Amino acid sequence: MPEQPANPQPVPDHDSMLSRKFGREVANYFSGSPLNRVGFLRGDNKFLTLALHHPSTQFLLCKDLQPLVSPTQKGKLHYLKYADVKPVIGENPYATTETEMIGMYNSNTYVPQMIFLGIDEKAKEGVEYENKKNIYRGAPYFAVDVTPKGGVKEACEELIKTVTDKGIEFSKGRVMDLTSAQAAIYAEARQLLDWNARNPFCAACGQPTLSVNAGFKRTCPPRDLARTASKTSTDENERPPCVTRKGISNLCFPRTDPTVIMAIVNHAGDKILLGRQSRWPPHWYSTLAGFAEPAESIEEAVRREVYEEAGVHVGRVVIHSTQPWPYPANLMIGAVGQSIPGDGEKIDLGNDPELDDARWFDFDEVREALKVGTSGLGEDAGPGYKEGGLRLPPTTAIANQLMTSVVNGFVSGGMEKL
Incomplete structure (x- = not known):
């Protein structure tokens, strides 16, 4: 029987009333991530740009939702740097604000899926970013889907060949042999990459959607530069009306x-x-x-x-x-x-x-x-x-x-x- 990885440690206890009454909190496998997700920074393209290019940033590759694993350290994921993934993701996917990105939406342009996972605040080196008088420090983590498809098919295939030629492989089957912290990072990456892949079209109008908020939301843009002139609108790029663009329901969120x-x-x-x-x-x-x-x-x-x-x-x-x-x-x-x-x-x-x-x-x-x-x-x-x-x-x-x-x-x- 393969050795079973240990479950994550529960949060530190401080002799709390709840623990005295109900016992120590139980932590299960796939939980206990070492990353602070700083979800309030996912829409900040300045932070994402800084995080993308920082020397401490780690990129987890996933092919067909299977992660790249370390060839030498059992139970560990293998991460790459920005220079390695640049041929796939481009110079900077976060060069513009989300509003500008939605305004320039072109459904004919394939954009590889990338997820901002969070920052490791315990890392020796990391990004430092000030937001609303608070300073956030840590090594950023991203997940990138390198499944060969769309306009980056050849770039993905080349990157996959480069890493596999070095003896680094993508995991096979259900990934249940990682250390608890690594498993939690992979769980976040897998679930978000899978959700984005399963929801390329709007559930209300059937038109293509755009991944925003660093991979945690999808939106149905009002305009599409790939559209031909419409007979019913003065804006040749305007898409047909969609109920998701009204009120507060203008975004699609990950499903759990x-x-x-x-x-x-x-x-x-x-x-x-x-x-x-x-x-x-x-x-x-x-x-x-x-x-x-x-x-x-x-x-x-x-x-x-x-x-x-x-x-x-x-x-x-x-x-x-x-x-x-x-x-x-x-x-x-x-x-x-x-x-x-x-x-x-x-x-x-x-x-x-x-x-x-x-x-x-x-x-x-x-x-x-x-x-x-x-x-x-x-x-x-x-x-x-x-x-x-x-x-x-x-x-x-x-x-x-x-x-x-x-x-x-x-x-x-x-x-x-x-």
Whole structure:
């Protein structure tokens, strides 16, 4: 079984009242980014220009959403400098303000997607920028999509060849072997690059959109220099009306889908409900999960999903922790719930055919599996695993965190307090 990367450390605690009552905060894989996103500077082209050309700036390349990884440092991403990516991104994509950029929009001009990820304030060297009497210092990070396409296809292919000739490769499959900090940086890059790629057209009028706000928003410009003269307008470049250009809804924002994932404990407090899908390896189980629906609270989503998938009725629900999941754009909201005694604990798989099986497992069996039976779906279990025993998701999965908390006293209040 490959070594599982450690989860990020929780935020520092200062003997707070909340921690004394509820225990230390839980941090999950893909969270814990070392970058300050300074989102209020994404629309400042002067800052972005300075950040783009600074010697400390790091550029993460992604091809087909797969990141460039270090050939010598396990668990690390490989970053390039401005001179390396200049043939792809050009001299300065941020040379004009966003208003000017929208006014000069030309749908025939392909612009490679780039995302400003934030600044590393702990870096030894970095940009220094003053904004509204506040000074921000740190090494800037950008993500660049170098998937060969459009007008920069040849430049992307040449850059890819240059790095691969040096033995630097793009990761394959789901990237779950990075250190926690690197995984968080990649998660932000992947989700934003993927969202921009999936939304090239306006949902209201169907016309091409433009990426703005350093990759965090898209807009439907009122004019397009690629348009021919219109018979209905004195402005030959004016596009047909679009409702998104009126009021405050003139931008498209990245999509994040809330997903509930829950450890359900029986009323007696000594068993946990786990399920499995038919495509999973034998004996491999996990906590139940599903998408939250419109006009539904997280607590209601937990109760509905558990009832639909396993027929179990859930009473009290509490939020445990959350996990960004960039495949493609989920926020896993981890919860712990307790079933209603009696008939409420009877398992019935007849409502929703998603699960192949669901069972109540004793805490002791789950504790043993957490020690020797965890792995990714395509990986072997640990060396102490005995064939036929329970298998569970790895520590990088929030399901593992939920089960670990429950069998170690989260429900009974027996977990170690700070």
